[in-house]
Amino acid sequence: MTSRTTRPKRATVHDVAVEAGVSRGTVSRYVNGERYVSAAAREAIELAIAKVGYVPNTAARNLVMQRTQAVGFIVHEPHSLFVEDPNIGEILLGANSRLSEADHQMAVLIVDTERDTERVARYLSGGLVDGVIIVSARVDDPITRVVERLQLPAAYVGHPPGAAGSASFVVIDNVGAARSITGRLLETGRRRIGMVAAALDRDSGTDRLAGFREALGDRFDETLVEPVPLYSYSAGRDGMRRLLDRAPDLDGVFAASDAVAAGAIEALKESGRRVPDDVGVVGFDDSAWAQRTTPALSTVRQPAAGLGAEAARLVLSRLRGDDTPAEVRLDCDIVWRGSA
Amino acid sequence: MTSRTTRPKRATVHDVAVEAGVSRGTVSRYVNGERYVSAAAREAIELAIAKVGYVPNTAARNLVMQRTQAVGFIVHEPHSLFVEDPNIGEILLGANSRLSEADHQMAVLIVDTERDTERVARYLSGGLVDGVIIVSARVDDPITRVVERLQLPAAYVGHPPGAAGSASFVVIDNVGAARSITGRLLETGRRRIGMVAAALDRDSGTDRLAGFREALGDRFDETLVEPVPLYSYSAGRDGMRRLLDRAPDLDGVFAASDAVAAGAIEALKESGRRVPDDVGVVGFDDSAWAQRTTPALSTVRQPAAGLGAEAARLVLSRLRGDDTPAEVRLDCDIVWRGSA
DNA sequence: GTTGATTCTGTGAACGTGCACAGTTCGCGC
């Protein structure tokens, strides 16, 4: 029994029309900035709008226009993203600024619990957004399926899950970034450089390894690559230990992520080696780990704002009717700190 | 000329009705889970919905129902909040989880540029949300004015700006938190404790000073309070220098914020004092500063998720028709690290 | 003064829902 206390009933285009002594059509034309409104009418309408305090009802407009000028920004796993990952904020702002230029509203939708999933799916299905930007989609995600089924224009930040074959997406150039940070490590004079490679079941994992290999060229040595399953601290530590057993003489390490690098540094220290004097270490991601290690980590930073802006551009382009799925690959920056 | 390529036209309640051989009304009743739908009708409708792929149109429902089951979460100054402040993410999630329980959708709206301001104001005016949660409102903010004018149910995280007299809000208990962290400092055996007080033109500033005073009781010494204008590193450093000139014998400091504390530690070190051996230091906020100082800062942590959840609760209560503005004050946690 | 283009205006129909209300069917007791 929502005994909703008297919320003031809003003025409609009709009220403005009577007040101004013109018709609804004319008011509508004025509001939407069309031609064919006489100076006299314009003046009367402006006065009337101010008097009755008219504000167009967006729900009604959406209904008849069949579009909303709004784009959903869907965030999964919000805890890890919002609390731990410094990138998400910048991605968000990059996307917002691009959408803003195109006069589109961005609505951030958070998918946390099971309930959220259903509700966001309803929200999207309901036609309150013209398109979506999806960050960190999961394989077989219900949201992704809804988006597919509705044929809602979408752009992914990161690789879209398998099913979404026809989707646009923007990713970082893992190969290029790995190549270039390994190159920097070479320039510091390191001769025997190893890699703790992680997550070789994912594109990001194999791409980073590929970039490492490219940078080394002839000097690449298969035995200096130690694969570990996860992008984690403990995996990095254990992998580094094994790598040191095999190649005690190495003087440089490229770790597939900052967490892996932090673990590697731990293993190097426990073996009595100094970083960076004996062994130079570089990581990937510029996550919170990178600042916590001693010395601080040299690493690869994602162009986060750029990712957001590009994703926005892709979804806007789809809204304009361009149906060819696009794939954008962005270059990364390198942040050089004390670890190499 | 948006040559929008054929987006499949969506099935309506009418299509379902025809397919199932019942009337629109019956379908509507089924969809909204009302009574008075026969088993036969239910079955036919379920089949028909699956067949034509019906999804209710939210815009149409919003229009006729005059409410949206959605709440806007408005974020100003997104750069400082999303990129630097670790709290905003948790506030967001706390609010989302509470709204989710009440089956409300949360739409995060980012206000960055001038354009954003207008667009978000339009969005709110358009009636796409039933209420709003506002973080870090600015005095004389256009958004706040729009909210006021529309009499949109609102809850603020932090003190609402002057104009919004009738608004609900949730704040942290600055007095209590300052009292309790000063108390902890006393328990470590410090005898002469000073404070670098900041921003005494704001409630947060005077409240933290008041809590400090309460904790010390009889031992409170006016001359050990050094006021500085801003919550900043340089203000903290300069203030600490002056405080040390006046009271070279002090052995404990409560800084009004982590940035101030970081500056104070710098000043203590340059004067040759050791932290925490000679002087114990505590801060406030548990911001990024707290982790960067050496030693890491003992400080006050905001119950960020709680702030969000309470703000959500307040706005939901207003949506249920409760018109009395509420004011909630939450207790803080203390994070004890090496600096004291 | 007729023609025709241009500018402006008003009207009715849609958009897809929910709801009030009227109507129908059914079971049950007498």
Added chain:
DNA sequence: GCGCGAACTGTGCACGTTCACAGAATCAAC
């Protein structure tokens, strides 16, 4: 058979907007 309430169903209207279309006024050219 009748009355009666309960269970169920269908119809028209309203929500506030945009848009197509028809019509009116103005003006220039012949």
